[in-house]
Amino acid sequence: MAARALIVEARFYTDIADMLLAGATAELKKKHFNVETLSVPGVLEIPVALTMAVDAARRRDHTFYDLFVVLGTVIRGETGHYDVVAGEGNRAVMDLAVSQRLALGNGILTVENGEQARERADPNRKNKGGDAAAAAIALFNLRATLNQ
DSSP, X not given: OOXXXXXXXXXXXXXXXXXXXXXXXXXXXXXXXXXXXXXXXXXXXXXXXXHHHHHHHHHSTTOOOSEEEEEEXXXXXXXXXXXXHHHHHHHHXXXXXXXXXXXXEEEEEEESSHHHHHHHHOTTTTOHHHHHHHHHHHHHHHHHHHTO
């Protein structure tokens, strides 16, 4: 049975979200993971959805995801809201990953403008969605090595 990957993606900037998702999905499928996706409105909802998914998976007949990828974009604006979303969203994701020992790749972009986001998200350019998936796969493999 193929390993299971869960992508939790924020859809606030749909064009950028599409590129991040394409890059992450391609990387996971290349390594033969079964991929499921949960979509949420924005980056602050990612840790909540991730927590719900982990809890639900653990309740269902010991079925669990083998790795996780989080994707989203925070673009600096005119107010301090950027700092709250970028900082709190990432902090909550990392707290959960560490406390639950999740193989998790973080593809939440924190950028100054839309062009920076598109550059990083585009699978044909910087492909940060693919990079986040590759990081999750590396942690998945590390856990397998350590558990031998």
